Amino acid sequence: MEVDLKKKEAYFTATQMQLVRNRFFGNRTAMIAGSILIFMIVTSLFSEFLSPYDPTIAGRDKDYENGAPQVPMFWDENGFSPRPFLYGMTKYRGADTNFRWVYKEDKEKRRYVQFFVEGWEYKVFNFNINLPGEALDFKIPGFTFNTHLFGVDEGGIHLFGTDKAGKDLFSRTLNAIYISLAVGTLGVFISFVLSLIIGGIAGYYGGWIDSLLQMFTDAVRTIPPIPLFMVLAAFAPDTWSSEIRFFFIASLLGFIGWPTLARRVRTHLLSERSQEYILAAQMCGASSTHIIIRHLLPSFTSYIIVDLVISFPYMLLSETALSFIGLGLREPVNSLGVLLQNATKADVLLNYQWYFIPVVFLVVLILSFVYVGDGLRDAADPHKVKN
Amino acid sequence: MINFIQFTLTRALLACLTLFLVSLIVFSLMEFVPSNCAERYLAFKNTQGSNITVEDIAAEEKKLGLDRPFAVRFSSWISNIVLKGEFGQSCILRMDINELLSGRFMLSLLICITALLFSYAIAIPVGIISATTKYKSLDNALKFISYLGIALPNFLVALCIMLFMTIYYGDTMTGLFSEEFENVPWSSDRVKDFLSRAWLPIFVLGWNATAFALQTVRALMLDESDKLYVMAARARGISGMSLLLRYPAKHSLGPVINSLGFDLNRIFSALPIVALILILTESGALLIEALARSNDQQLAGAIIFLLTATIVFVNFVTDIILAIIDPRIRKGVMGGG
Numbered sequence: 001m002e003v004d005l006k007k008k009e010a011y012f013t014a015t016q017m018q019l020v021r022n023r024f025f026g027n028r029t030a031m032i033a034g035s036i037l038i039f040m041i042v043t044s045l046f047s048e049f050l051s052p053y054d055p056t057i058a059g060r061d062k063d064y065e066n067g068a069p070q071v072p073m074f075w076d077e078n079g080f081s082p083r084p085f086l087y088g089m090t091k092y093r094g095a096d097t098n099f100r101w102v103y104k105e106d107k108e109k110r111r112y113v114q115f116f117v118e119g120w121e122y123k124v125f126n127f128n129i130n131l132p133g134e135a136l137d138f139k140i141p142g143f144t145f146n147t148h149l150f151g152v153d154e155g156g157i158h159l160f161g162t163d164k165a166g167k168d169l170f171s172r173t174l175n176a177i178y179i180s181l182a183v184g185t186l187g188v189f190i191s192f193v194l195s196l197i198i199g200g201i202a203g204y205y206g207g208w209i210d211s212l213l214q215m216f217t218d219a220v221r222t223i224p225p226i227p228l229f230m231v232l233a234a235f236a237p238d239t240w241s242s243e244i245r246f247f248f249i250a251s252l253l254g255f256i257g258w259p260t261l262a263r264r265v266r267t268h269l270l271s272e273r274s275q276e277y278i279l280a281a282q283m284c285g286a287s288s289t290h291i292i293i294r295h296l297l298p299s300f301t302s303y304i305i306v307d308l309v310i311s312f313p314y315m316l317l318s319e320t321a322l323s324f325i326g327l328g329l330r331e332p333v334n335s336l337g338v339l340l341q342n343a344t345k346a347d348v349l350l351n352y353q354w355y356f357i358p359v360v361f362l363v364v365l366i367l368s369f370v371y372v373g374d375g376l377r378d379a380a381d382p383h384k385v386k387n
Numbered sequence: 388m389i390n391f392i393q394f395t396l397t398r399a400l401l402a403c404l405t406l407f408l409v410s411l412i413v414f415s416l417m418e419f420v421p422s423n424c425a426e427r428y429l430a431f432k433n434t435q436g437s438n439i440t441v442e443d444i445a446a447e448e449k450k451l452g453l454d455r456p457f458a459v460r461f462s463s464w465i466s467n468i469v470l471k472g473e474f475g476q477s478c479i480l481r482m483d484i485n486e487l488l489s490g491r492f493m494l495s496l497l498i499c500i501t502a503l504l505f506s507y508a509i510a511i512p513v514g515i516i517s518a519t520t521k522y523k524s525l526d527n528a529l530k531f532i533s534y535l536g537i538a539l540p541n542f543l544v545a546l547c548i549m550l551f552m553t554i555y556y557g558d559t560m561t562g563l564f565s566e567e568f569e570n571v572p573w574s575s576d577r578v579k580d581f582l583s584r585a586w587l588p589i590f591v592l593g594w595n596a597t598a599f600a601l602q603t604v605r606a607l608m609l610d611e612s613d614k615l616y617v618m619a620a621r622a623r624g625i626s627g628m629s630l631l632l633r634y635p636a637k638h639s640l641g642p643v644i645n646s647l648g649f650d651l652n653r654i655f656s657a658l659p660i661v662a663l664i665l666i667l668t669e670s671g672a673l674l675i676e677a678l679a680r681s682n683d684q685q686l687a688g689a690i691i692f693l694l695t696a697t698i699v700f701v702n703f704v705t706d707i708i709l710a711i712i713d714p715r716i717r718k719g720v721m722g723g724g
Contacts, residue, residue, distance in 0.1 A: 029527075219408035222648075222702070223695050224655040227674055231416050231687060313537070320540050321660055325675060340543065344664075349550045359543065366538035 020302050023379035030375020033368040040365055044178035048122035051171030052151045056332050059120060060166040061156040067103055069161040069354050072113050085110040089155055117151035161354035173358045176334040183250045184315040188308050190254025195261035203269025221259040226321055229256060233327035242333045249328050253315045264307050268300040302380045310373035313366040336362045395707060402703040409695045414461050417684040474689040484689045492693055495671055499654045502589045506596035514604025536598030542660040545591045591661055592654050603646055611635035641713045648702035655694045
């Protein structure tokens with residue numbers, strides 16, 4: 001009885017965030033998806049440390065082009081080794097292989113995997129943003145490191161194989177996840193700010209301003225997004241550097257994503273504005289700013305977070321679609337869309353199936369986002385309380 | 388009845404207003420694309436070997452009427468579309484856009500609407516089963532399949548099926564017609580040929596749409612099943628399928644009809660890339676061609692306008708249907724009734 005009471009008290013005194021958190025933690029599927037998601041985000045943040053090679057053309061392995069994935073082993077017919085190893089590789093081409101390069105494993109020769117090896121240099125906390133206009137440029141030198149989690153002394157180690165230029169697909173995949181997430185985050189952020197402003201104005205003022213903005217929002221929502229993307233992306237001249245392109249694509253994602261969010265913000269504001277606790281706060285003499293910051297915003301932060309998470313996979317998918325037709329990010333930038341574009345050739349499906357490995361990551365990433373978003377939505381829905 | 392006509396007219400007026408806003412947005416976007424029609428056409432000619440001067444560009448601009456102010460050009464563009472149904476000339480191809488699009492747009496529409504119907508034909512029964520099943524694992528499996536439909540980029544699905552077909556059956560499955568039917572008038576054989584190929588884009592577009600539709604139906608059914616009136620009906624002794632179909636399913640129908648327009652929007656959105664991969668000869672592929680390759684703003688604007696106009700029309704129709712079938716709206720509209 002005592003425990004039960006305590007439980008009940010904890011339940012009734014919990015803040016909204018605590019309730020949402022508790023409900024979310026109770027959802028097994030969402031928790032699994034969430035762990036996968038966090039794992040992928042952390043991996044992508046440390047992508048440089050984890051990749052044995054530079055994901056750009058500088059890191060190419062010219063002795064292993066279109067090479068199959070190399071999986072480190074612990075034992076073979078010659079015995080067990082506590083340190084994982086790869087076989088030696090020789091390049092061979094002749095009449096029997098149709099004059100295509102093939103790689104033969106030399107099973108007598110073992111190449112051992114080393115840990116914390118020195119390799120290509122990378123920078124941490126290094127920002128070098130070069131937007132048009134001098135005022136927007138800023139540089140932070142950051143720190144330079146060259147230690148990587150693993151590598152081999154001679155030859156190469158390509159866990160996911162290499163592409164036709166010899167670039168390591170494992171390193172590229174990690175980098176692509178990072179870039180895609182970064183584009184998506186920036187896009188979500190831009191659409192969030194826009195929707196807060198537009199939805200906020202509509203919801204706060206109401207009346208004819210609201211009707212006008214609603215009409216505009218609805219009109220934008222009616223245009224099919226991908227064709228609209230394509231029109232906007234056609235603005236970008238080919239001469240733009242990859243950084244500008246990156247920001248441009250991210251802002252496009254943001255500009256297209258806002259209408260749905262703006263609607264939510266407006267609806268929340270309109271319904272919350274007339275609540276009794278707002279009236280109570282007004283009666284106590286609270287200023288508008290105080291009410292907005294202390295009462296209105298917290299009242300729907302959880303919903304907005306949920307909406308942001310839900311809109312994330314669509315950002316990623318739009319980026320993929322755009323890059324796929326060549327209007328989004330382009331080589332030498334790695335993104336999941338760029339890697340996907342490389343995979344979609346008949347030659348690849350027949351001979352180099354490992355090009356599809358990044359696709360698996362894309363699908364897993366989006367699925368985990370969808371499941372997490374789903375779990376968050378259920379957790380934040382006050383009507384779902386079952387106690 | 389008078390009220391109903393009034394309601395329809397208001398809705399029609401609103402739809403026209405939306406369409407006007409959309410056309411303004413599309414037209415302005417087309418305007419902002421760097422370099423105009425004349426410059427682009429002449430630049431294109433330049434690559435073909437003829438020399439172009441600044442005077443040539445000015446003369447071409449005058450010929451196309453590009454020297455007029457923005458408002459004049461927009462009003463002539465929109466009035467040509469509304470009054471004469473003419474989209475003018477394509478920028479690069481220098482062909483009449485109406486002629487270019489006449490058959491193709493209908494094909495796109497046919498494919499998309501079939502995909503939409505296909506998706507709801509699957510989503511409604513499966514969604515009801517998913518929401519009401521006692522087997523949690525069945526529900527989870529259905530949910531996973533529908534999420535997979537969202538997570539797999541549909542162009543990738545199209546590509547994989549296509550390559551699979553090529554490798555194992557030797558037929559690429561690309562295009563909407565086989566060679567002998569490409570340029571002949573419609574006949575029963577041509578319809579058969581069309582159907583034997585069109586199932587692939589319909590399936591690919593449909594799977595993605597099904598995923599969304601399934602979510603909608605499932606969420607609505609779950610929401611409605613928890614409500615008190617369903618419990619009351621259960622207390623009166625109605626159970627099983629008859630309870631489901633009589634109460635929650637009927638109530639979920641309204642929001643489903645309401646979401647048709649946005650589902651069509653999503654399918655239209657996916658169409659160009661799928662069309663590009665499957666080399667379909669319809670307007671989606673033409674849109675990519677116009678945007679990504681030749682930068683043909685006139686043509687791109689016309690296609691986007693047509694797509695959006697279709698959605699606005701569908702939204703209008705669904706509003707009217709809702710007013711007819713939903714007693715809550717009907718009473719609001721007709722007053723009492």
